[in-house]
Amino acid sequence: MAASSTNEQPIIEIRDMHKSFGKNHVLRGFNLTLHRGENVVVLGRSGCGKSVLIKCIVGLIPYDRGSLKVFGKEVSEMSIRELDEVRAKIGFVFQSSALYDSMTVRENLEFPLRRHERDHRHDSYIELVSNTLENVGLKHAIELMPSELSGGMRKRIGLARSLIMQPEIMLYDEPTTGLDAITGKEISNLMLDMQRKYNTSSIIISHDMYCARVVGNRLVALIDGINYQEGTFSELSSSKDPMVRAFFE
Numbered sequence: 001m002a003a004s005s006t007n008e009q010p011i012i013e014i015r016d017m018h019k020s021f022g023k024n025h026v027l028r029g030f031n032l033t034l035h036r037g038e039n040v041v042v043l044g045r046s047g048c049g050k051s052v053l054i055k056c057i058v059g060l061i062p063y064d065r066g067s068l069k070v071f072g073k074e075v076s077e078m079s080i081r082e083l084d085e086v087r088a089k090i091g092f093v094f095q096s097s098a099l100y101d102s103m104t105v106r107e108n109l110e111f112p113l114r115r116h117e118r119d120h121r122h123d124s125y126i127e128l129v130s131n132t133l134e135n136v137g138l139k140h141a142i143e144l145m146p147s148e149l150s151g152g153m154r155k156r157i158g159l160a161r162s163l164i165m166q167p168e169i170m171l172y173d174e175p176t177t178g179l180d181a182i183t184g185k186e187i188s189n190l191m192l193d194m195q196r197k198y199n200t201s202s203i204i205i206s207h208d209m210y211c212a213r214v215v216g217n218r219l220v221a222l223i224d225g226i227n228y229q230e231g232t233f234s235e236l237s238s239s240k241d242p243m244v245r246a247f248f249e
Contacts, residue, residue, distance in 0.1 A: 009072055011036050011169060011201050017066035019052055026052050028225030039195060039202040041212040043247050044222035050205040054171050058090060059083045091162030095174045099146040099157060106142045109161050136160045136190060152183040163198055170202040176211050188214050
Protein backbone atom coordinates (compact mmCIF):
# COMPACT_ATOMS: atom_id res chain seq x y z
CA MET A 1 0.00 0.00 0.00
CA ALA A 2 1.15 3.55 -0.75
CA ALA A 3 2.51 5.70 2.03
CA SER A 4 0.54 8.89 2.62
CA SER A 5 1.25 12.25 4.21
CA THR A 6 -1.41 14.50 5.73
CA ASN A 7 0.86 17.26 7.05
CA GLU A 8 0.30 19.76 4.23
CA GLN A 9 -2.41 21.35 2.11
CA PRO A 10 -4.50 18.77 0.25
CA ILE A 11 -3.65 18.39 -3.42
CA ILE A 12 -7.40 17.98 -4.14
CA GLU A 13 -10.11 19.25 -1.79
CA ILE A 14 -13.83 18.81 -2.53
CA ARG A 15 -16.47 20.31 -0.25
CA ASP A 16 -20.26 19.98 -0.54
CA MET A 17 -20.12 19.41 -4.32
CA HIS A 18 -23.40 19.10 -6.20
CA LYS A 19 -23.99 18.05 -9.81
CA SER A 20 -27.28 17.29 -11.55
CA PHE A 21 -28.32 16.41 -15.08
CA GLY A 22 -31.90 17.58 -15.27
CA LYS A 23 -33.75 15.74 -12.48
CA ASN A 24 -30.92 13.24 -12.04
CA HIS A 25 -29.04 14.43 -8.95
CA VAL A 26 -25.71 12.63 -9.29
CA LEU A 27 -23.68 14.37 -6.57
CA ARG A 28 -25.58 15.71 -3.56
CA GLY A 29 -22.97 17.28 -1.30
CA PHE A 30 -19.93 15.10 -1.94
CA ASN A 31 -16.73 15.63 0.06
CA LEU A 32 -13.25 14.26 -0.59
CA THR A 33 -9.70 15.18 0.36
CA LEU A 34 -6.59 13.84 -1.39
CA HIS A 35 -3.19 14.44 0.19
CA ARG A 36 0.20 14.23 -1.50
CA GLY A 37 1.44 10.67 -1.88
CA GLU A 38 -1.99 9.23 -1.08
CA ASN A 39 -4.19 6.86 -3.08
CA VAL A 40 -7.95 7.13 -2.55
CA VAL A 41 -10.28 4.52 -4.08
CA VAL A 42 -13.87 5.59 -4.82
CA LEU A 43 -16.41 2.76 -4.76
CA GLY A 44 -19.90 3.07 -6.22
CA ARG A 45 -22.46 1.32 -8.39
CA SER A 46 -22.74 2.09 -12.11
CA GLY A 47 -24.28 5.49 -12.79
CA CYS A 48 -23.63 6.83 -9.28
CA GLY A 49 -21.43 9.69 -10.46
CA LYS A 50 -17.89 8.32 -10.13
CA SER A 51 -16.84 9.25 -13.68
CA VAL A 52 -18.66 12.59 -13.37
CA LEU A 53 -16.49 13.29 -10.34
CA ILE A 54 -13.29 12.82 -12.39
CA LYS A 55 -14.58 15.06 -15.19
CA CYS A 56 -15.40 17.80 -12.68
CA ILE A 57 -11.91 17.60 -11.17
CA VAL A 58 -10.27 18.41 -14.52
CA GLY A 59 -12.87 20.98 -15.56
CA LEU A 60 -14.40 18.95 -18.39
CA ILE A 61 -17.87 19.50 -16.96
CA PRO A 62 -18.92 22.21 -14.48
CA TYR A 63 -20.25 21.39 -11.02
CA ASP A 64 -23.43 23.17 -9.91
CA ARG A 65 -22.29 24.32 -6.49
CA GLY A 66 -19.83 23.60 -3.72
CA SER A 67 -16.05 23.90 -3.73
CA LEU A 68 -13.49 21.94 -5.75
CA LYS A 69 -9.85 22.95 -5.31
CA VAL A 70 -6.93 21.40 -7.19
CA PHE A 71 -3.45 22.53 -6.13
CA GLY A 72 -5.22 25.03 -3.86
CA LYS A 73 -7.15 26.76 -6.67
CA GLU A 74 -10.90 26.68 -7.24
CA VAL A 75 -11.50 24.85 -10.54
CA SER A 76 -14.61 26.89 -11.44
CA GLU A 77 -12.58 30.11 -11.22
CA MET A 78 -9.68 28.96 -13.42
CA SER A 79 -9.07 30.47 -16.84
CA ILE A 80 -8.68 28.19 -19.86
CA ARG A 81 -4.91 28.64 -19.63
CA GLU A 82 -4.87 27.79 -15.92
CA LEU A 83 -6.99 24.69 -16.57
CA ASP A 84 -4.60 23.55 -19.28
CA GLU A 85 -1.66 24.00 -16.92
CA VAL A 86 -3.45 21.93 -14.25
CA ARG A 87 -4.36 19.20 -16.76
CA ALA A 88 -0.69 18.93 -17.77
CA LYS A 89 0.01 17.87 -14.16
CA ILE A 90 -2.71 15.19 -14.18
CA GLY A 91 -2.50 11.76 -15.76
CA PHE A 92 -5.61 9.81 -16.83
CA VAL A 93 -6.04 6.08 -17.26
CA PHE A 94 -9.38 5.19 -18.86
CA GLN A 95 -11.31 1.91 -18.99
CA SER A 96 -10.53 1.53 -22.69
CA SER A 97 -6.87 2.68 -22.44
CA ALA A 98 -7.87 5.29 -25.08
CA LEU A 99 -4.92 4.69 -27.42
CA TYR A 100 -4.91 6.15 -30.91
CA ASP A 101 -5.25 3.11 -33.20
CA SER A 102 -3.53 4.82 -36.16
CA MET A 103 -0.40 5.63 -34.13
CA THR A 104 2.42 3.34 -33.02
CA VAL A 105 3.10 2.94 -29.30
CA ARG A 106 5.95 5.45 -29.63
CA GLU A 107 3.70 8.00 -31.34
CA ASN A 108 1.00 7.49 -28.70
CA LEU A 109 3.48 8.32 -25.95
CA GLU A 110 4.95 11.28 -27.85
CA PHE A 111 1.50 12.80 -28.38
CA PRO A 112 1.07 14.43 -24.92
CA LEU A 113 4.64 15.74 -25.05
CA ARG A 114 3.98 17.47 -28.38
CA ARG A 115 0.54 18.69 -27.29
CA HIS A 116 1.92 20.44 -24.24
CA GLU A 117 4.93 21.71 -26.19
CA ARG A 118 7.59 20.30 -23.94
CA ASP A 119 11.00 21.66 -24.98
CA HIS A 120 12.45 18.38 -26.23
CA ARG A 121 14.46 17.52 -29.29
CA HIS A 122 13.26 14.48 -31.21
CA ASP A 123 16.07 12.31 -29.82
CA SER A 124 15.13 13.24 -26.25
CA TYR A 125 11.51 12.28 -27.01
CA ILE A 126 12.77 8.83 -27.96
CA GLU A 127 14.80 8.52 -24.78
CA LEU A 128 11.89 9.59 -22.56
CA VAL A 129 9.46 7.25 -24.35
CA SER A 130 11.90 4.36 -24.12
CA ASN A 131 12.55 4.92 -20.40
CA THR A 132 8.83 5.21 -19.61
CA LEU A 133 8.04 2.01 -21.52
CA GLU A 134 10.84 0.25 -19.66
CA ASN A 135 9.21 1.28 -16.37
CA VAL A 136 6.01 -0.58 -17.35
CA GLY A 137 7.92 -3.55 -18.78
CA LEU A 138 7.17 -2.92 -22.47
CA LYS A 139 10.27 -1.31 -23.95
CA HIS A 140 10.21 -3.91 -26.74
CA ALA A 141 6.74 -2.74 -27.88
CA ILE A 142 7.82 0.76 -28.91
CA GLU A 143 7.06 0.36 -32.64
CA LEU A 144 4.00 -1.89 -32.34
CA MET A 145 0.49 -0.76 -33.27
CA PRO A 146 -2.31 -0.88 -30.66
CA SER A 147 -4.00 -3.66 -32.66
CA GLU A 148 -0.96 -5.85 -31.96
CA LEU A 149 -1.28 -5.48 -28.17
CA SER A 150 -3.11 -7.70 -25.69
CA GLY A 151 -5.59 -6.15 -23.26
CA GLY A 152 -3.03 -6.11 -20.47
CA MET A 153 -0.40 -4.56 -22.75
CA ARG A 154 -2.84 -1.82 -23.80
CA LYS A 155 -3.45 -1.00 -20.12
CA ARG A 156 0.29 -0.78 -19.51
CA ILE A 157 0.78 1.48 -22.55
CA GLY A 158 -2.13 3.66 -21.40
CA LEU A 159 -0.46 3.96 -18.00
CA ALA A 160 2.90 4.78 -19.61
CA ARG A 161 1.32 7.52 -21.73
CA SER A 162 -0.25 9.02 -18.61
CA LEU A 163 3.06 8.96 -16.74
CA ILE A 164 5.25 10.42 -19.49
CA MET A 165 4.39 13.99 -18.50
CA GLN A 166 5.49 13.09 -14.95
CA PRO A 167 2.14 14.11 -13.42
CA GLU A 168 1.56 14.96 -9.78
CA ILE A 169 -1.96 13.49 -9.79
CA MET A 170 -3.23 10.27 -11.40
CA LEU A 171 -6.93 9.64 -12.09
CA TYR A 172 -7.90 6.05 -12.84
CA ASP A 173 -11.33 5.11 -14.20
CA GLU A 174 -11.85 1.36 -13.71
CA PRO A 175 -8.22 0.52 -14.61
CA THR A 176 -8.66 -3.27 -14.38
CA THR A 177 -12.05 -3.58 -16.10
CA GLY A 178 -12.10 -6.14 -18.93
CA LEU A 179 -8.98 -7.96 -17.74
CA ASP A 180 -8.71 -11.51 -16.44
CA ALA A 181 -7.98 -11.87 -12.71
CA ILE A 182 -4.24 -12.48 -13.10
CA THR A 183 -3.69 -9.54 -15.47
CA GLY A 184 -5.88 -7.34 -13.27
CA LYS A 185 -3.64 -8.10 -10.29
CA GLU A 186 -0.54 -7.34 -12.38
CA ILE A 187 -1.96 -3.93 -13.36
CA SER A 188 -2.90 -3.15 -9.73
CA ASN A 189 0.62 -4.01 -8.56
CA LEU A 190 2.09 -1.94 -11.41
CA MET A 191 -0.05 1.05 -10.39
CA LEU A 192 1.40 0.85 -6.89
CA ASP A 193 4.96 0.49 -8.22
CA MET A 194 4.52 3.53 -10.49
CA GLN A 195 2.98 5.56 -7.66
CA ARG A 196 6.13 4.97 -5.63
CA LYS A 197 8.46 5.63 -8.58
CA TYR A 198 6.76 8.85 -9.75
CA ASN A 199 5.53 9.99 -6.29
CA THR A 200 1.99 10.64 -7.53
CA SER A 201 -1.27 11.11 -5.65
CA SER A 202 -4.19 9.14 -7.07
CA ILE A 203 -7.96 8.86 -7.18
CA ILE A 204 -8.97 5.40 -8.38
CA ILE A 205 -12.50 4.58 -9.51
CA SER A 206 -12.80 0.81 -9.21
CA HIS A 207 -15.07 -2.17 -8.55
CA ASP A 208 -11.98 -4.38 -8.19
CA MET A 209 -11.55 -5.30 -4.53
CA TYR A 210 -8.01 -6.59 -5.04
CA CYS A 211 -7.07 -3.24 -6.58
CA ALA A 212 -8.79 -1.37 -3.75
CA ARG A 213 -7.03 -3.42 -1.08
CA VAL A 214 -3.55 -3.29 -2.61
CA VAL A 215 -3.47 0.28 -3.93
CA GLY A 216 -5.76 2.31 -1.68
CA ASN A 217 -4.77 4.14 1.49
CA ARG A 218 -8.43 5.04 1.95
CA LEU A 219 -11.69 3.92 0.39
CA VAL A 220 -14.71 6.19 -0.12
CA ALA A 221 -18.15 4.67 -0.68
CA LEU A 222 -20.08 6.98 -3.03
CA ILE A 223 -23.74 6.20 -2.31
CA ASP A 224 -26.74 8.44 -3.03
CA GLY A 225 -24.46 11.24 -4.18
CA ILE A 226 -22.48 11.60 -0.96
CA ASN A 227 -19.35 10.13 0.60
CA TYR A 228 -21.55 7.70 2.52
CA GLN A 229 -18.67 6.06 4.37
CA GLU A 230 -14.89 6.15 4.19
CA GLY A 231 -11.96 4.46 5.84
CA THR A 232 -9.30 1.83 5.24
CA PHE A 233 -10.05 -1.35 3.31
CA SER A 234 -10.17 -3.25 6.59
CA GLU A 235 -12.62 -0.77 8.12
CA LEU A 236 -15.04 -0.74 5.19
CA SER A 237 -14.85 -4.48 4.50
CA SER A 238 -15.87 -5.15 8.11
CA SER A 239 -18.70 -2.58 8.07
CA LYS A 240 -22.09 -3.77 9.32
CA ASP A 241 -23.93 -1.35 7.00
CA PRO A 242 -25.63 -3.45 4.28
CA MET A 243 -25.10 -0.74 1.62
CA VAL A 244 -21.35 -0.81 2.26
CA ARG A 245 -21.24 -4.59 2.69
CA ALA A 246 -22.68 -4.96 -0.83
CA PHE A 247 -19.35 -3.84 -2.35
CA PHE A 248 -17.54 -6.75 -0.72
CA GLU A 249 -20.01 -9.57 -1.36
